[in-house]
Amino acid sequence: MSPEITARAPSDSCLLGHCRRVAAVAQCIAYQMFVAAPVKVSVESAALLHHSPVETLPHLIDGAALVPALLRAFHHAANAPKHLRRLAEIIHIANRFDELYELRATEPRSPAEIVAELRRLAEENSWSMGPVKAIEKVARGTDIEVFAKSPLPVFPQAALRVLQVRDRPESAAGQTGRITAAVFRPLFSLPSMRSLLQHGMEAAELAHHLAARAPAIDREEAFLCGLLHDIGKLLIGRLNLFDSATMRGLLDHGCPPVYAENFLMGCDHGKAGGDIAASWRLPARYVEAIRCHHQPEGIDSPLAHLLYLVEWRLGHLEDMPSAHRVGMCLRSTGVTEHSLETWHNGRTPLAMTA
Template sequence: MVGSTMTLSEQMAALDRLVKRIDEISSLPDIAMRVIEVVSSPDSAVADLRLIVESDPALVARILRTANSSAYGLSTRVDSIHRAIALLGFNAVKDLAITASIAQIFKDKTNIGTYNRASLWKHLVCVAVASRMIASRSGIQEFDEAYMCGLLHDIGIVLMDQHNHKGFLEVVAALSVDEPTLVTERRILGFDHTQLGSEVSQRWGFPTSVLQTIKYHHDTSRCDAEVRPIAQAVEVANFFCTKKNITAMGLMNVPAPAGETFAALSIGRNELKVLFQDLDAELEKSRDLYEI
């Protein structure tokens, strides 16, 4: 039964069954869940993150390899998490930790039509970097949250790929530049990746800013007022990266954000042009992050 012939209750039941199946096996690595928990808590300290990261030697190795790459341009070699925090700062290491802990689920490079998981990973990292840049320049006080929100905004796509692969293949085969991906997903599955990602993330205890960004990054007017600026930064970042052909599903079919979104972020025509140009340099500096 395709999504377009399902009743609303049947669509919600299909989504609920998939969410429960994913929740039972927990798709994200345990270390990633623990990193997300600690970086999301305002009460967490540097020592809390160090304790979690240092419990996983492979994660430590990935963080240190990236910290010593050209992305950070350090003249002194980083040989420990403590040293990384001292030289790069807590926020930079926090972003490195969450990126490195999630990266492993995207290592499958199998191509499916216009989609492959490695390209989705590059898209997520680039949107994360762009989200932080846009949020910072727009004067959003919590701009550091934008990185994690951007990194996780399309988590529903990889969950579809992993846990509803047959349906996902049908979606990929039907993708078109003439139809937004969300519409294709709903037509075939009865739900879309924003619904799936937000439902699963709620069960995993993700913070409100991440939940609402996952759910509404294609229509941020629906976000609660207190988290809307971060989600708007992600929406614009998603559009920018897609326009640069750094796409989630291999197609440039993401609609432009509403004019109100750009206005809320104080992005006028001149600022828009500068941001779009500056993003290239920012992404180039961050190349090692999506190769982590």
């Protein structure tokens, strides 16, 4: 995409985020529909600018002459030639997909319901079904079977002893935590997983700290679930080369990881992590908390809600921020904004695992 195009993208960060995600999804749809490479770039550019006034675009932009015409077809389909209308429909479907995703916190929909909604929109407007089928095909084509086929990570037996002593009253994260982190460390042995271990340690510390302010949550359980909350990323890392490249492309184009996972697989790493925890026969409340840590509205579990707050406070930007979800989780756990804001991790997480 030319610098001339990106310079015309919205400056408001929320709107820019939306436009970038729509552009990424539109590009994936165009790819699935075998749109020619240069046209695909124009579709992506027009999607990025679909909230920018068409009048501000010059009639001809070097190498992107199609973009203004595509945007006019997007806004005023009735006057546009059929081939431009068809391309503009890709942007409409990508746009609606993003809008439905943004509504998930207050109006949850399953992947099948999202597709049904997109299909309805296309039918109402007499659009081609090509873009909707392309979205279905992306999810269907993604190698999610890898989750079921390949062996799940093996539960470290040494962790059993840690789980048995976790009931010790008020043990500090620095004591039980150090042992817990050490026994789970082999799971993160690949160099690419080092940052996941570091994030898990930081999450464990924060979960342990916040649980002291949450009457319904055991501190050691919070620590363990904090450490393992993103364990599902071990499975996401096993996607085949093509799916990994698509995932990387979505991330590079501004889609948060949970958004990209849902677009590609119809679920997120929380679901994958819940599957691992279930295979380890961890207590159901751990499994559900890990499974739903990015969809707290889907479960009545203070532990899951605590994990959501932990992700949010650590600012890892794994998903789009949601004030609705933060408010709900604060109320459910009893944690205050003050205790979230004043938390400071004085220790280096990796030092704890050494």
